[in-house]
Amino acid sequence: MKLIDVVETFKTDDDCLAYLETMRWPDGIRCPLCGGSEISKITRKKLSKNKRTRIYQCLEPTCQQQFSATSGTIFNDSHLPLVKWLMAVALVVDAKKGISAKQLQEHLGIGSYRTAWYMAHRIRKSMEISVREPLTGIVEMDETYVGGRSHGPAGRGRSLKNKEVVIGMKQRNGEVRFFHAINASSATIAKFIKENISPSVEAVMTDEWNAYPKAMIEASIHGSKHKTIRHKSGIYVNGDITTNGIESAFSLLKRGILGQFHWISVEHLHRYLAEFEYRFNERNNPQRFQKTLNRMTTTAPMTYADLVR
Numbered sequence: 393m394k395l396i397d398v399v400e401t402f403k404t405d406d407d408c409l410a411y412l413e414t415m416r417w418p419d420g421i422r423c424p425l426c427g428g429s430e431i432s433k434i435t436r437k438k439l440s441k442n443k444r445t446r447i448y449q450c451l452e453p454t455c456q457q458q459f460s461a462t463s464g465t466i467f468n469d470s471h472l473p474l475v476k477w478l479m480a481v482a483l484v485v486d487a488k489k490g491i492s493a494k495q496l497q498e499h500l501g502i503g504s505y506r507t508a509w510y511m512a513h514r515i516r517k518s519m520e521i522s523v524r525e526p527l528t529g530i531v532e533m534d535e536t537y538v539g540g541r542s543h544g545p546a547g548r549g550r551s552l553k554n555k556e557v558v559i560g561m562k563q564r565n566g567e568v569r570f571f572h573a574i575n576a577s578s579a580t581i582a583k584f585i586k587e588n589i590s591p592s593v594e595a596v597m598t599d600e601w602n603a604y605p606k607a608m609i610e611a612s613i614h615g616s617k618h619k620t621i622r623h624k625s626g627i628y629v630n631g632d633i634t635t636n637g638i639e640s641a642f643s644l645l646k647r648g649i650l651g652q653f654h655w656i657s658v659e660h661l662h663r664y665l666a667e668f669e670y671r672f673n674e675r676n677n678p679q680r681f682q683k684t685l686n687r688m689t690t691t692a693p694m695t696y697a698d699l700v701r
């Protein structure tokens with residue numbers, strides 16, 4: 393769904409809630425607290441500002457929870473009109489190089505930067521993938537450095553010149569994964585390989601960074617399965633051996649971070665990586681707007697205090 397379709401389809405909060413209800417409860421509305429299906433709709437005599445229009449009451453005597461489609465989800469406690477939330481999702485999922493909180497604030501007429509920033513991070517949070525299958529086939533792997541700025545206490549272990557290490561993997565004709573790493577040592581790289589690449593992988597292709605051979609051995613990617621492209625000699629494609637796939641994904645990430653966000657604090661980098669990774673992997677999915685909203689209705693709340701801690 394493009395922004396124009398969202399604008400034409402969802403005119404009111406009620407429209408949005410009706411839609412979120414069908415996503416969250418395809419088999420009928422249930423109480424998010426006790427799971428009970430005996431519920432009644434609460435009709436408000438007067439609609440006050442910042443209140444959801446479709447509120448339900450659980451009829452289970454020991455529960456009696458009042459809730460809406462957004463209760464207990466990533467939308468929890470937001471006072472922003474849902475129409476703006478949905479427009480923001482449409483903008484974020486289609487912005488190849490990302491869209492900053494400042495841009496969202498301006499495009500959607502959101503009162504404060506902080507509100508727009510908090511919303512953007514909640515959308516990102518719902519894009520984080522927690523359980524994943526090991527990558528197989530041919531996997532390209534590379535590392536890059538992105539600028540970071542820390543709001544944390546001074547003296548915390550910073551990587552090279554205040555740049556943060558991002559490790560990337562891409563299964564050929566498959567998904568991309570980005571990780572914020574503490575460094576690019578062989579031990580760190582081996583840990584990410586073990587967590588993400590199947591030992592039965594056909595081949596892992598990397599550049600000539602000298603941490604890779606040791607990391608592969610540690611991760612049981614044996615001998616000929618590790619193929620190296622020699623960038624120093626100016627050869628970027630050597631037969632089938634290339635890391636161009638992961639490098640183009642990195643390039644999108646870096647252009648986005650430099651172009652839209654200017655700087656990203658170290659504490660939030662993993663969430664931006666989740667966003668870029670998700671958008672890249674869903675780029676050919678025509679249902680990506682719906683899929684994202686669906687994820688948002690199943691993602692637990694993230695309070696502002698949690699976000700800035």
Ligand SMILES: [Zn+2]
Nearest residue numbers: 423426450455
């Ligand atoms: Zn209940």
